[in-house]
Amino acid sequence: MTLAPPAAGRREEVRVSYEVLLTETAAFLARLGVPAGRARLAAEALCYGDLTGMDSHGVFNLGRLYRPLLESGGADPVAEPRIRRDLGACVLLDHRRALGLWAASEAMDLAVGRAARHGIGLVSVLGGTHFGCAGVHARRAAERGMVGVVASNCGGQRIARPPLGAAALLGTNPLSVAAPALPGRPFVLDMSTTVVPTGRVRTAARDGREVPGGWLTDDAGRPVTDAAAFDRGEAWLGWLGGGPETGGFKGFGLGLAVELLAALLPGAASGPAPAALEGDGRPGGSDDDIGFLVLAISPGMLRDGFAEDARRMFGTVLDCPPLPGRGPVRYPGHPEAERAEACRASGVALPASLHAELSGLGLRLPALEESR
Ligand SMILES: NC(=O)c1ccc[n+]([C@@H]2O[C@H](COP(=O)([O-])OP(=O)(O)OC[C@H]3O[C@@H](n4cnc5c(N)ncnc54)[C@H](O)[C@@H]3O)[C@@H](O)[C@H]2O)c1
Incomplete structure (x- = not known):
């Protein structure tokens, strides 16, 4: 970012x-x-x-x-999402190819409504299309005093290969957790589970910029800094954490966890399907029938004092002294909220x-x- x-x-x-x-x-x-x-x-x-x-x-x-x-x-x-199963706190929702940009926000509003009644609302979505930033949907829960969790797989699209693996199996599988924090500055962790989303490689290629050493590797695992090499099929996207030695299994594991929660749960298309192993292992597959995990939790129904405790906890993070010449220390979502305020004004x-x-x-x- x-x-x-x-x-x-x-x-x-x-x-x-x-x-x-x-x-x-x-x-x-x-x-x-x-x-x-x-x-x-x-x-x-x-x-x-x-x-x-x-x-x-x-x-x-x-x-x-x-x-x-x-x-x-x-x-x-003009797709109209359809509820396939309704258990009250849990809903299985078929998006029927609705545009993910609005449909994921509406799914969160549905989850929030259920959480207001049951303490928790899970909307498990299949038939979805690309929803943009996970965080914009998750923060709708935070705006209502709740915790929001949103994750998406990339349908049957395969972009990244497992550490030590030779075939692409998973998408960039974004994950977001949002919650009330300081006033006007919700906590919004919002990230791909690969080291970066492909869009960041492509914006760098568009601007003629090199990418940092950890983002892309060639077939032999050597770092690649030429952003355009990714779309030429000469470089692979890495996992959050980097290579096997620096924590890449954690990013890969998170990517698989998103695949499980977002796609396996509702029965949406999935990257790691047998077809993935039939070709040359290069990125491919289609991003039809994406799955989403959309979850809202109402802390106020579990106990009193959550909002005050959250303000104190995130306030303590802001008060953390910076390293000499560095800082300030912020929590995820804080810099974005500051920037949004500046952009709205100017x-x-x-x-x-x-x-x-x-x-x-x-x-x-x-x-x-x-x-x-
Ligand atoms: N729809 C899709 O298929 C898809 C796939 C991948 C990613 N995405 C989206 O792409 C967007 C960008 O993802 P990304 O991985 O490049 O995110 P990023 O690397 O820009 O940010 C990751 C996290 O780091 C936090 N952060 C950054 N700077 C910080 C600072 N100075 N202090 C505290 N926290 C800080 C951010 O708040 C964010 O929560 C996200 O919105 C993500 O949901 C979507």
Whole structure:
């Protein structure tokens, strides 16, 4: 994630109003057939990436991913999710190819409603499509004083191979845990279980930047810093933790845990299927029929004082003294909330190439100021 202040960067940027970006993105999705209210919810989920600095999952993906997804029928713009089984606290929900950007948020709202009644609400989703940032959906629970957990597999898409393995089996399988913390600054852990999502490699390739040594390796396991090597099929994405010697089994294990909770549970498509072992082991498979884990927990129904204790705990993290010349110390979600506040006030800086691409798609995004 880019945590640089929203104002500056070495690349050419165009600053646009967040509200205009949101409205134009919603209008674009509506032109692709998504009903207006859900197009707005989807746009909020997509622009959250740009607002918080998780720009690998922001409007960068509008023309590259969501437009072809909707135009090809991979996502059905007017799909209506259907409950397949309802146990009260537990729901099995078929998204029926609904656009994940809005449908995962609605699934969390359903989970929150169930948690308000039962203390816990689990919505296990199959038939899903790409939902963008996991954290934008998880934090909906935190906004209602609850703990939210969201995870997604990548359907049958296989990108990363197990440590010591020669065939790609799993996607980048994101995971998010959100909870109330300090006012206006919820805890939002939001991450891929691979060392980075593919979008971060692709944004680096787009900007002509090298990637750090731990992100990609070649067939022999040597570090690769050329970001474009990934899409040329010459480099592999690593796991959180790195190689087998530095904790990579933990990232891989987390990726498998997400596959289990998000896909095996509802019966969605899964990466580690026998077909994965039939070809040359290279990345492949389709991201149809994605599975989501959407969980809300209501701490207030278990005991009093959770919110105060959370404020104290996360406040203590903020008070941690920084190393000399480093810091400040923050908890996950805090820097994103700060950045979002700044972007709402003074605009979102888009790379000039992305701004031109979005303009080509028909979004009207007047520059607040031309920067570098
Ligand atoms: N839909 C999908 O298939 C898919 C797949 C992979 C990733 N993603 C999404 O991509 C986005 C980016 O993922 P990522 O792995 O690049 O995340 P990241 O590396 O940018 O951030 C990971 C975590 O580190 C925390 N963090 C970063 N800097 C911090 C600091 N200074 N202090 C405290 N905490 C800090 C963040 O709050 C975040 O919770 C996420 O929203 C994720 O859900 C989606």
